[in-house]
Amino acid sequence: MLELSALGLLQQEPLHGYRLKQQLELFLSSCMSVNYGAIYPLLKRLEERGQVQVLLEESGRAGASRRIYAVTAAGCARWREKMLEHPQESWVKSRARFLVKYFFFGSLEPGERVQLIQIRLRVCHQRQTYLDSQEMEKLVTDSFQSATWERAKFMLKSEMDWLQECLEKEQSSAFASTSGKMLTEFNIL
Secondary structure, three states: OHHHHHHHHHHHOOEEHHHHHHHHHHHHOOOOOOOHHHHHHHHHHHHHOOOEEEEEEEEOOOOOEEEEEEEOHHHHHHHHHHHHOOOOOOHHHHHHHHHHHHHOHHHOOHHHHHHHHHHHHHHHHHHHHHHHHOOHHHHOOOHHHHHHHHHHHHHHHHHHHHHHHHHHHHHHHHHHHHHHHHHHHHHHO
8 A cells, every 4th residue: 555655646746755754644644554664665666666766866954865756657557557456455454445545536537436436335335244244242242342343333334325425426427527528529520
């Protein structure tokens, strides 16, 4: 997720490692944790792969230089690939990955957004089916466990409601976009 996030933020503007970490913490801290020990090795790997490039190297106050990174065409392609992939992963990690992707939805086409929302909604329905199949009264032993269980079900329902709203909005946006293109093409003829 860190690679996806870094490439996404660098598409928006060139950044140095410290500023990249700040923005990751500001925008994505509810989805992932970020530390300096991961940022700089990631930037080095992305540079070696040709997915980012150093635009400028500034000398810092303490004598160390600061490198400003920008994403390359290869980095944009890698970002898009990561946005549209669907890895098999844990429930918690898949939720966090979707939120990271959602943050960058503005850079995707409406049809791509619809597809990603539909996939996440399907995963949520599978999770709900799994939870409904469990005999929790045999597993829950006290009021704290019961409250935690109820909270988990509430959060899942809330996420599914939100996703359904997002899906309806995106589908109407995709329909309007397609209709507008068709009308434009019809008027041209």
